[in-house]
Amino acid sequence: MSIEQQLEEFARRVIDSHGFRFNEGFACLIPDIEPFSTDEGLFLWGYSEKRKRFETKIEKFHTSSRIGRMEQMVKVPEKEYKKILASSIQSYLxxxxxxxxxxxxxxVNLFGSKTKIYNVQGDTKLFENNLEALKEFEKIILDNPILKFAEDLGYFEVKNRDQLVFDSVFGARSEPQVKKPVKKVAVKKEKAQKPRLLSSTPLADKLKKIAASQPDSSLDGEAKRTAWSKQVNGLYKSVQSWLSAHAKSGYISFDINPIKLAEENLG
Structure with a gap:
């Protein structure tokens, strides 16, 4: 669907969805109420199929028939109507x-003003590469001083104000994903560690202590037996100390029985 076709579809659906009326083939207006013709009203914009553009026609607001209609229909005096609409139209434009x-x-010399006010238009060039502007246009249609004038008088109320036609016609267009460059993280090269000497490690220190506690191999058999006996007795005392609390509670008891052993070089 071309942008021209999309704009035309958008224009038709805005009028239909939000409770406005068609007029003169393709125009958006706030309709009058019965007993007056609902095909007439306050003209917000028209869509020119020939020029493919949205355009205002503010001259329709200051005709004698329109001024008279507002006084008859909603009891708005001419002076008040001109005052309110003059500022409302300029804010809208x-x-x-x-x-x-x-x-x-x-x-247009609106309501006899000496200063001319110009109609405005928005064509396909405006919206072709900026669809968000079309969405904002719909928001202005649903919230502008001219519309507020009619709503305050109680004879018109916008339908589906929170449901934009733009979203259904154009949908949510996802933005193209941009691949972000991957940052290279510099890896620090650690210096090769020198091998640690065994003599400086905790394990080496432990082994030294164990070796130092062993009986001197230069001792004779009797001396070795004496040294081993001291170590065994020391082990027994340590175990009894660890389990003393349980022994006092009566859960365990200690009983040492002599056993004969025959070790090479010890007897």
Missing amino acids: KALKGLGFNDIGKG
């Missing part, structure tokens, strides 16, 4: 220009 709409036509 300013919001549209903020989106990128630009002036068209020869200008």
Whole structure:
């Protein structure tokens, strides 16, 4: 579907979804209420199928028939209507220009003002590469001083204000994913550690202590037996000390029985 076809579809659905009325083939207006014709009303914008653009027609607000209709329909005096609508229309046009709409036509002396006010238009070039502007346009349609004027008088209420037509026509367009460059992390090269000498390790220290506690191999058999006997007795005392609490509680008891052993070189 081309951008022109999308804009046309968008325009039709905005009018239908939010409770506005078609007029003059393809225009969005706040409809009058019965007994007056609902095909007439306050003109917000029209979509020109020939020029493929949205455009305002502010001259429709200051005709004698429109002023008379508002006084008959909702009892708004001419003076008050002109005062409210003059500022409301200018605020509405300013919001549209903020989106990128630009002036068209020869200008209108609105309500007899000496200063001309110009209609504005937004064409396909405006929205072709900036669909978000079209979404903002719909938000302005649903929230502007002219619409508020009609709602405050109680004769019109927007439908589906929180459900934008833009989302259903164009959908949520995901942005292309950009591959982020992978940062290379510098790896620090650790210096090769020199092999530690066995003599400086905790294990070496432990082995030294064990070796020092062993009986001197130069001792004779009797001396060796004496040394071993001291070590065995020391072991017994250590075990009894560790288990003394359980022995006092009566859970265990110690009983030492002599056993004859015959060891080479010891007898």
